[in-house]
Amino acid sequence: MRPASAVLRYGLVILVVGVLWKLTAVALGGVILPDPEDALAALGRAMLTQIFWEHFGVSLYRSVTAMGLAWITAFPLGLIMGSVKRVDDILAPFVFLTYPVPKIVLLPVFLLLLGLGDTSKIAMIALILGYQILVTTRDGVRSIHPKYFDSVRSLGGSNMDVLREVLLPAALPHGFTALRLGTGVSVAVLFFVESFATTRGLGYMIMDAWGAMDYLTMFSGILGMSIMGAALYEVANVLERKACRWMFLRAKD
């Protein structure tokens, strides 16, 4: 999607959501759900304050660090599991037995082990996102057509050549797709981990305002988190398109 087209689509979606929001707000009487124009005005005012950007910055730091950590850990592991059968035979049972377990329930354990600071929150998000990247990359590598391996080997390619010329480039789209789709999960987990045992972050801002029945500030936090989620998604999208340009071509014949 070209940037202009992306902006247009985002604009259209915002318009549709805004109309639905307005209708719902009118129906509910505007107490619990403020009018969208009021929420946007509150967001605008919040964006002029330092505290909003401190919350935003902390949340962004936690998300981006967790996504980076998940990527550098899970992508190579998925690559190895997908390509080395002996490693996969050992690790796959661990991964697939623990994959369905809702990792978020381990948050108290993480808080106990890693403390109340950023580390436990980042580790929690990274763990959940890492599983998605790991499984998607591993399955993606296993689905690479053997002809590409033969193609490189027939030219005298070594295992390192196969890694560089086939495994890595073929696995990248799978890893990036998992990362892009995982941005939503990351932000959702971020909200949860920031909703207690912290006084910083958009999740805290939302829950704190909710407790104080300051719904306009609460919506400022919700909108801020939405903007952050959309931005992370777009960044992952751009990275994917840059790194895997060949994936977005149309065949000609």
Added chain:
Amino acid sequence: MLTAENLAKSYDGKTVIQDVSFSLGQGETLAVVGPSGCGKTTLLYLLSGLAAPDAGRALLGGEPITGPASDISIILQDYGLLPWRTVIDNVALGLKIQGVGRRERLERARAQLAEVGITGRDDDYPANLSGGEQQRVAIARAFVSRPRLTLLDEPFSSLDALTRERLQLALLEAWQARRVPYVLVTHSLEEAVMLGQRIMVMSARPARPVAVFDNPGFGDARIRDTEACFALLKELRHTVEAQW
């Protein structure tokens, strides 16, 4: 030059090819035909070193073929181009693996592409190309490292008739220019007559040679229109049909 001695290969306990022997002299070409699924591709994999025989051996210049090597190039079915590499990088891949410097390998790849009629497409990806163009790129990749032997696995099977004929001619011209010997596996008898100096007919699985035909008209670009071609095709058809 190339010698196959009693080659045999089984997969999952089933014999795919058995007792395959033949030889190919310097500058010669051999077309291999046979019933569909008989094991022709397996034969090429053994000759390329991509698979090891269970019995027998293949030799190139008297040396046993023990694994893939840069002096044997193979054009795989569906071309085997890497979709994530550009045209120029696909062609230069073999040179890169050999350790040729970037500048030299790109120059050689560009020259080879021009030789097969592809210019100005260096930065395109295979998906940008038509089937015929992809096949030309695959031929360029096979020839760029100056192999001593080329193996072709049904290289033109997925192309339309006109493109196929053009590329057959391009392959013939490339052979005439350098006389690099090749073994071509094909299911098309006409293609075998067009591109094979000799034509080896394989039996149904397990594949083994049942007949080898000389093709005196080989090298003539208009061989399709000759009486000798019709006669040879008739003989080939009878021999192959008897294997079903």
